[in-house]
Structure formats: structure tokens, C-alpha cells
Amino acid sequence: MKSTLRRYIPLLKDYKLQYFFVLFGIILVVGATTATAHIMKPLMDDMFIKKEESMLLIIPLGLIGIYAIKSLGRYIQSVSTAYIGGSVIARLRDMLLAKMIALDLEYLYKNRSGEMISRITSDADRIRYFVSNMLPDLIQESLTVVGLVGYVIYLNPTLAFYSLVLLPLTIYPIVAISKKLKKYSHRSQSKNADVTSKLTEVFNNCEIIKANESQSFEAKRFSQLNWQSFKINMKQIYVGEIVSPVMELVGAAGLAAVIYFGGREVYNETMSVGEFSAFLTAVGLVFQPLRRVSSIYSKIQDALAASERVFMVLDTKNSIKDGTKTLSEDIKNIKFKNVKLRYNDSYALNGINVELKQGQKIALVGDSGGGKSTFINMLLRFYDPHEGSIEINGEDIKNFTLKSLRSHISLVTQRVYIFSDTLASNVSYAQDIDKKRVELSLKLADASGFVAELEDGIDTKMEEFGVNLSGGQRQRIAIARAIYKHSSLILFDEATAALDNESEKRIQKAIDEYTKDKITITIAHRLSTIQNADVILVMQQGRIVGSGTHKELLESSVIYQRLSGELDS
Numbered sequence: 172m173k174s175t176l177r178r179y180i181p182l183l184k185d186y187k188l189q190y191f192f193v194l195f196g197i198i199l200v201v202g203a204t205t206a207t208a209h210i211m212k213p214l215m216d217d218m219f220i221k222k223e224e225s226m227l228l229i230i231p232l233g234l235i236g237i238y239a240i241k242s243l244g245r246y247i248q249s250v251s252t253a254y255i256g257g258s259v260i261a262r263l264r265d266m267l268l269a270k271m272i273a274l275d276l277e278y279l280y281k282n283r284s285g286e287m288i289s290r291i292t293s294d295a296d297r298i299r300y301f302v303s304n305m306l307p308d309l310i311q312e313s314l315t316v317v318g319l320v321g322y323v324i325y326l327n328p329t330l331a332f333y334s335l336v337l338l339p340l341t342i343y344p345i346v347a348i349s350k351k352l353k354k355y356s357h358r359s360q361s362k363n364a365d366v367t368s369k370l371t372e373v374f375n376n377c378e379i380i381k382a383n384e385s386q387s388f389e390a391k392r393f394s395q396l397n398w399q400s401f402k403i404n405m406k407q408i409y410v411g412e413i414v415s416p417v418m419e420l421v422g423a424a425g426l427a428a429v430i431y432f433g434g435r436e437v438y439n440e441t442m443s444v445g446e447f448s449a450f451l452t453a454v455g456l457v458f459q460p461l462r463r464v465s466s467i468y469s470k471i472q473d474a475l476a477a478s479e480r481v482f483m484v485l486d487t488k489n490s491i492k493d494g495t496k497t498l499s500e501d502i503k504n505i506k507f508k509n510v511k512l513r514y515n516d517s518y519a520l521n522g523i524n525v526e527l528k529q530g531q532k533i534a535l536v537g538d539s540g541g542g543k544s545t546f547i548n549m550l551l552r553f554y555d556p557h558e559g560s561i562e563i564n565g566e567d568i569k570n571f572t573l574k575s576l577r578s579h580i581s582l583v584t585q586r587v588y589i590f591s592d593t594l595a596s597n598v599s600y601a602q603d604i605d606k607k608r609v610e611l612s613l614k615l616a617d618a619s620g621f622v623a624e625l626e627d628g629i630d631t632k633m634e635e636f637g638v639n640l641s642g643g644q645r646q647r648i649a650i651a652r653a654i655y656k657h658s659s660l661i662l663f664d665e666a667t668a669a670l671d672n673e674s675e676k677r678i679q680k681a682i683d684e685y686t687k688d689k690i691t692i693t694i695a696h697r698l699s700t701i702q703n704a705d706v707i708l709v710m711q712q713g714r715i716v717g718s719g720t721h722k723e724l725l726e727s728s729v730i731y732q733r734l735s736g737e738l739d740s
């Protein structure tokens with residue numbers, strides 16, 4: 172618990188002014204609460220017993236004054252703590268997202284997106300609730316307890332002992348309950364993540380769900396998770412809510428003791444009625460904040476569990492380590508040296524040796540699962556080889572900073588990513604927008620035609636995932652994006668699968684000229700693409716089983732003969 176809380180110290184440091192306000196507010200509240208008990212003494216002794224008429228005015232006015240101070244204190248304190256809590260969580264969320272998108276692709280693939288979203292939203296929210304609502308309450312109520320207990324002891328130490336003797340006995344059950352609660356919190360938060368994950372899955376796959384009329388199937392699966400989450404939340408509540416009634420009973424016992432022992436002292440005239448009333452009120456008031464403190468203590472477990480989940484992400488180490496050298500010149504030469512890569516147990520690449528040079532157009536062909544996409548992803552360091560190495564311009568790519576390495580590479584995949592922004596910003600993605608260059612890129616990608624028909628041209632707003640575009644249009648935008656980047660290595664992973672033969676040929680012709688001083692690696696399913704390639708690599712079960720031009724391979728490779736027979740012409 173301590174080590175988790177210590178992680179917040181750097182985040183909690185910068186709020187000196189707010190802390191001052193919180194403290195000021197708390198002092199007002201604690202002072203006013205103790206005064207509420209104290210006012211009982213003149214109320215009884217001076218107003219009722221001595222019948223001083225002026226008290227009839229002074230006491231009610233005093234009471235209003237006390238409550239005015241208390242309310243003011245509470246307001247100052249609440250807004251200041253909400254400020255601290257809200258801003259700490261906003262910072263935590265910034266940190267989380269920045270960390271998450273910097274994590275290894277492998278990690279992001281393994282963890283469902285809903286799980287990640289739930290860390291940033293609901294876990295962070297549980298922490299916020301704790302920091303802005305419970306933490307200040309905890310401080311304020313604890314101080315109130317201290318203030319009132321002090322006052323009670325000051326009034327009558329013996330009586331204070333009898334009325335508060337049971338208190339220490341409540342500590343053990345509260346600690347035991349808290350432990351249980353933390354376990355439930357962890358479970359409830361991970362169930363919550365399941366619910367979010369299911370939601371993201373459903374909304375990302377809405378087409379498939381509708382096409383299969385599986386709405387009720389999905390609704391049922393969601394409902395299952397939803398109610399499981401409800402059940403575990405209820406368990407948390409069944410256990411957590413025990414704390415409050417237990418404290419209430421102890422409180423009643425304390426009051427009973429005051430009445431029994433204190434009543435005797437009033438009969439024996441060792442205590443005035445006013446003192447007795449003040450005492451009774453103070454003990455009654457002690458138990459209210461005490462009940463809050465103990466129930467907050469048990470709820471802290473929820474925030475602790477959420478914190479542990481959040482810090483677990485923040486502590487995750489990347490296995491892909493950033494290099495230190497900047498790759499400043501164009502990629503002129505790529506060398507795979509006996510590269511092997513395993514996913515789990517089987518080899519996706521199994522001893523790849525190949526050299527590629529500036530100006531070459533390379534095509535990768537092979538059966539599905541042969542390792543073609545893996546080959547391409549290795550160049551971006553989505554994965555590092557388990558054996559062997561990859562060199563660019565004679566330097567191991569691990570030595571380059573990821574940023575500089577990736578700035579020289581364009582990747583276009585079959586799955587096209589469109590952001591909800593204008594067409595121009597989608598093409599120039601994350602770089603400055605140069606409209607001329609955008610238009611030129613679109614032209615090379617054979618997209619000028621459809622862009623001209625759009626109402627706002629390149630300033631047209633794209634919907635999320637590009638739903639307002641056809642598959643081919645999306646793919647053209649992705650190709651334009653790759654061209655806009657001015658990379659020296661261009662990777663096409665089935666980048667033209669959604670295009671018809673004619674447009675594919677047009678694009679190819681247009682970018683042939685553009686790519687003549689670059690390295691292009693294309694995973695292709697069309698004979699026409701391959702025929703033009705300078706080198707064709709045939710990949711089978713993680714190995715390169717043939718390489719050469721179309722003509723050479725037709726003569727030398729049986730596998731290639733079969734593959735090219737299967738390709739679209």
C-alpha cells in the first residue's frame with residue numbers, strides 16, 4: 172500500500188495554493204463542529220437553568236454563525252480538492268495514453284483495446300473519486316475526531332474513557348474487511364474492463380453483427396458480462412457496507428455509557444446538566460466522522476486496486492529498445508543476416524538472408540502464413556529478431572532511434588487507417604500540411620478523380636474509419652499518405668487488394684517513376700505487379716525458397732510456377 176501511494180507524491184507536489192485552501196477549509200469545519208457541541212453548555216446551563224433571556228437570541232444567532240463558517244469551510248475545501256484530484260487524474264491519463272501507444276506492438280495486440288480504455292477511463296476515475304472526495308474527507312473527519320475527542324477528554328476524562336473504550340476494538344474487523352474488499356475491487360475492475368472490451372468489439376464489428384443478424388447473440392454475450400460485473404460489485408457492497416452499521420452500534424454503546432455514567436454524575440451534582448448535554452453531543456458527533464473514516468478506509472482499497480492496475484501499465488517495459496543513432500540519410504541498402512523470429516513456438520521467419528538495394532522493386536510472394544507480412548514488419552522494428560540481425564546502410568537497425576528509422580519508411584497495409592480529420596490531414600498525417608504536395612500525392616495514388624468530386628475537395632472531413640469512402644478510395648488515400656511522407660523505403664502489404672486491375676496498373680505506372688531512387692517492397696497477389704519487379708522473393712514457411720526475376724523463377728522454381736498460376740492476371 173505504501174509503495175503504491177508513494178507513486179503519487181511526484182504527481183501531488185505542485186498544488187501548494189490548493190493545499191493551503193484545503194487546510195484552511197478543514198480548520199473552519201473542524202472548529203465549527205467542535206463549537207456545535209460546546210454551544211450545548213450555555214444552552215442548558217445559562218438559557219434553561221439560569222433562564223438568561225439574552226441567551227434566547229445569542230445562541231440561535233451563534234448557531235447560524237457556526238454553521239455559516241462550517242459551510243464556507245466545506246465549500247472552500249471541496250472545490251480545492253476537486254481541483255487537485257481532477258488535475259492529477261488528467262495528468263495520469265496523459266501519462267497512460269502516452270505510455271500505452273509507446274508500448275510494443277506485441278503488448279498492444281495481446282491486450283484488448285477495451286482493457287486499455289478501461290484503464291484510462293474507469294480505473295482513473297476510481298482514483299479521481301478517491302483523491303477528490305475521499306482523501307479530503309478522510310483528513311477532515313480524522314481531525315474532527317481528534318478535535319471532539321480532545322474536547323470530550325477536557326470536559327470529563329473518566330466519562331470519556333467509558334464512552335470511548337470500545338473504539339480500539341473496531342480496528343481489527345475493519346482491517347480484515349478492507350483486505351477482502353481489495354480482492355473484490357481487483358475483480359470488479361477487471362470485470363469492468365471485460366465489459367468495455369466487449370463494447371469496443373461490438374461497435375468495431377457492427378457490420379458483421381448486422382450481416383449475421385447476431386444482434387441478440389451479441390446482446391446476450393454482453394448481458395452475461397454485464398451481470399457478472401453487477402454481481403461482483405454487489406459482493407463488494409455487501410462486505411463494504413458492514414462497516415457503517417458496526418460503527419453505528421459501537422456509537423450507540425458509547426452514548427449509552429455516557430447516559431449511564433454521566434447521568435449518575437448529574438444526580439450526584441458533580442456535573443451540570445449543560446456539561447452533560449455538551450458531552451453527550453460531542454460523543455454523538457465523534458461517531459459520525461468516525462463512521463465515515465472507517466468506511467472510507469475500506470473504500471481506499473478500491474482506489475488502491477485501481478492504482479495498482481494503472482501503475483502496472485506505467486511500469487511495463489518495452490522489449491524493443493530505442494537506439495541512439497539518428498538515421499539521417501536515405502535508406503540505400505538493407506541486409507537481412509540469418510534472421511529468425513518466433514511468435515510463441517513456431518518460426519515465422521527461419522533464417523532469412525537477403526540484400527536489397529536502392530532503386531530496386533522487390534516483390535514478395537508465397538502461400539498464406541509464409542512470413543511475408545512479418546518480413547515487412549521487421550523493418551519497422553515492430554518485432555526484433557530472436558537470432559541474426561537486420562542492417563540498414565551497414566548499421567544494425569537496433570542502433571537507430573525508432574523515430575528516425577521510421578521516418579524513412581512508409582507502410583501501406585490492406586487494413587486502411589483513416590482518422591476523423593480532413594482528407595488533407597489524413598494524407599499529410601502528423602506532418603505539416605503542404606496542399607500542393609497533398610494534391611500531387613493524391614494524383615500519384617490515382618485519387619484525384621474522386622477527390623475532385625468531393626464537395627470540399629481535400630478539405631473534406633473524413634468520418635471515423637473512413638466510413639464515407641469506398642474500400643478502393645480508402646486504399647488510394649493510404650497510398651497517397653505513403654507517398655506524401657517522402658520515404659526512401661516503401662512497404663506495400665497487399666496495399667492494392669481493394670483496387671481493380673485498371674487502377675492498380677495506373678497507380679503502378681504513376682509511382683514507378685516516383686520510386687525509382689527508393690526501395691519498394693510489395694506483397695502482391697497480382698501477376699502484373701510481380702512481372703515488373705526487379706527481384707521476386709518466394710517465401711515459404713519462413714524461408715526464402717527462391718529469388719530472381721519473373722522469367723528466371725518460372726524456369727527454376729516449381730513453387731513459383733504453381734504460385735504464379737494461382738495469381739490473378
Ligand SMILES: Nc1ncnc2c1ncn2[C@@H]1O[C@H](COP(=O)(O)OP(=O)(O)OP(=O)(O)O)[C@@H](O)[C@H]1O
Pocket residue numbers: 280514515518519537538539540541542543544545546
Ligand atoms: N502477432 C502474431 N502472433 C502470433 N503469431 C503470428 C502473429 N503474426 C503472424 N503470426 C504467425 O506467423 C506466421 C507468418 O505470418 P505472416 O503474417 O507473416 O504471413 P503472411 O505471409 O503475411 O501471410 P498472408 O499472405 O496470409 O498475409 C503465420 O503462421 C502466423 O500465424
Ligand SMILES: [Mg+2]
Pocket residue numbers: 543544545664
Ligand atoms: Mg500478410
